[in-house]
Amino acid sequence: MGRINFLKFMNSKEKKEKLACIKSFAESLGFDGFGVARPELGPAGERFGKWLSDDYDGEMSYLRRGEEKRKNPNLVLEGVESILCFSTNYFAMAKDMSYLDHREIGDVSIYALNKDYHDVITPRLKRVEAKIQEKFEGCRTRVYVDTGPLLEKPLAQQAGLGWIGKHTNLLTAGKGSWYFLSEILTDLSFPPSAPAEDHCGTCRSCIDICPTKAIIAPYVLDSRRCISYLNIELKGVIPVEYRKAIGNRIYGCDDCQIVCPWNSYAVKTDDPDFEKKQDTLKLIDLIQIDGETFRQRFKGSPINRIKRRGLLRNVAIALGNSGNPQAIPPLIKVLDDEEPLIRAHAVWALGELSGPNIVSIIQEKLGNEQDDNVLEELERVVARFA
Numbered sequence: 436m437g438r439i440n441f442l443k444f445m446n447s448k449e450k451k452e453k454l455a456c457i458k459s460f461a462e463s464l465g466f467d468g469f470g471v472a473r474p475e476l477g478p479a480g481e482r483f484g485k486w487l488s489d490d491y492d493g494e495m496s497y498l499r500r501g502e503e504k505r506k507n508p509n510l511v512l513e514g515v516e517s518i519l520c521f522s523t524n525y526f527a528m529a530k531d532m533s534y535l536d537h538r539e540i541g542d543v544s545i546y547a548l549n550k551d552y553h554d555v556i557t558p559r560l561k562r563v564e565a566k567i568q569e570k571f572e573g574c575r576t577r578v579y580v581d582t583g584p585l586l587e588k589p590l591a592q593q594a595g596l597g598w599i600g601k602h603t604n605l606l607t608a609g610k611g612s613w614y615f616l617s618e619i620l621t622d623l624s625f626p627p628s629a630p631a632e633d634h635c636g637t638c639r640s641c642i643d644i645c646p647t648k649a650i651i652a653p654y655v656l657d658s659r660r661c662i663s664y665l666n667i668e669l670k671g672v673i674p675v676e677y678r679k680a681i682g683n684r685i686y687g688c689d690d691c692q693i694v695c696p697w698n699s700y701a702v703k704t705d706d707p708d709f710e711k712k713q714d715t716l717k718l719i720d721l722i723q724i725d726g727e728t729f730r731q732r733f734k735g736s737p738i739n740r741i742k743r744r745g746l747l748r749n750v751a752i753a754l755g756n757s758g759n760p761q762a763i764p765p766l767i768k769v770l771d772d773e774e775p776l777i778r779a780h781a782v783w784a785l786g787e788l789s790g791p792n793i794v795s796i797i798q799e800k801l802g803n804e805q806d807d808n809v810l811e812e813l814e815r816v817v818a819r820f821a
């Protein structure tokens with residue numbers, strides 16, 4: 436019997452049973468939320484277009500390149516009928532805003548405290564895909580974790596996993612938002628789940644806490660202001676206006692989720708791949724890390740994505756905000772670093788931590804400086820103490 440006929444003659448009871456079997460297999464692999472969405476975005480597609488036209492994507496040009504696909508999953512998998520949506524808890528440790536008081540420690544977002552989730556979830560999702568292929572022979576499927584051209588949050592909302600909160604993350608009543616999303620697209624037609632409803636109510640804690648006022652209106656994020664964009668996605672110089680607000684955050688930002696009342700229901704993950712592995716990261720140690728030590732220390736960690744240059748850029752900013760004069764000698768030392776991005780941010784940090792006498796020290800160190808960004812930072816420090 437051909438594929439089309441086989442699927443057509445499979446009665447809905449049989450289909451539901453097989454779907455339940457797929458769900459429990461996914462649960463056995465660590466997925467803790469599951470639902471089915473129709474491959475239609477509704478208003479989310481238009482909102483995404485508007486968001487791009489407002490330039491809220493910053494330098495994330497891949498979002499723009501994939502605009503049409505993100506608005507229409509049929510361009511991602513022709514003939515797609517259902518999108519199976521999954522969530523995976525990454526809540527590795529309880530966290531409150533007191534992390535800001537430990538200014539000598541670099542703060543890393545909870546999601547990045549262990550292995551890179553792309554590396555963990557993709558093979559698991561492929562096992563679920565194989566199970567679907569086994570149960571529905573001949574069906575077509577495609578798996579995505581984060582990086583695919585899909586609007587994962589609106590799809591997951593439709594699949595009933597949660598609603599998009601005012602902070603723009605997906606969250607679930609009685610569960611919170613500390614989870615990743617992933618999907619399997621298929622040409623199989625399954626009954627869709629009931630979409631999740633919004634339970635933000637009159638709350639606006641996430642909007643008020645945001646250090647850079649990146650949530651410019653409820654449900655709308657200007658990425659260019661979001662610390663998670665500035666210290667992960669942005670590859671170059673971090674605009675001066677946000678550096679103080681970045682504080683000691685060296686990889687991502689959790690604030691809008693920390694204060695969300697629904698996250699008081701979050702339950703810690705017992706998944707060894709997501710339990711906290713990253714040790715405390717002392718800023719003074721990090722600023723002195725060489726290329727080889729960086730590779731060994733952050734192999735397999737999401738932090739590896741921003742490379743040594745991105746991390747030390749962020750560490751320099753955090754040291755500039757630390758108020759710790761002991762950071763001055765190591766920062767002077769990195770003015771010799773071969774990476775201009777690191778030198779530029781070290782100049783700023785020295786200006787924050789020192790008095791006027793630092794100017795001649797920096798000038799002497801950077802006597803042969805050619806890089807425009809570094810020279811611009813130097814000019815700023817000179818002007819500051821003039």
Ligand code: B12
Nearest residue numbers: 479482486544581587603604605615616654663664687688
């Ligand atoms: C680009 C991106 C970012 C950008 C932009 C963030 C954003 N809000 O979209 C930056 C770099 C800032 C970022 C940061 C983070 N990210 Co990110 N990111 C993505 C990515 C790759 C694409 C998201 C996207 O398309 N954004 C475009 C905009 C338009 O989407 P949106 O903000 O949701 O816009 C909708 C709403 O604003 C809504 N809307 C607009 N107006 C209105 C008005 C009303 C009345 C209503 C109801 C709705 C509404 O409609 C829009 C369209 O749906 C997804 C993975 C994926 N493929 O989807 C991960 C993803 C969203 N990120 C994720 C995570 C974990 C994070 C961080 C928490 C990491 C961290 N701790 O640092 C932060 C959170 C910051 C925040 N407050 O959102 C997870 C979120 C999981 C979850 N539970 O929601 C995802 C899904 C990755 C994954 N597979 O798990 N991220």
Ligand code: SF4
Nearest residue numbers: 645661662688690691
């Ligand atoms: S992640 Fe941080 S900077 Fe970004 S919106 Fe949330 S609180 Fe604001």
Ligand code: SF4
Nearest residue numbers: 600601635638641695
């Ligand atoms: S903090 Fe309040 S407004 Fe923000 S997402 Fe959570 S419930 Fe919604």
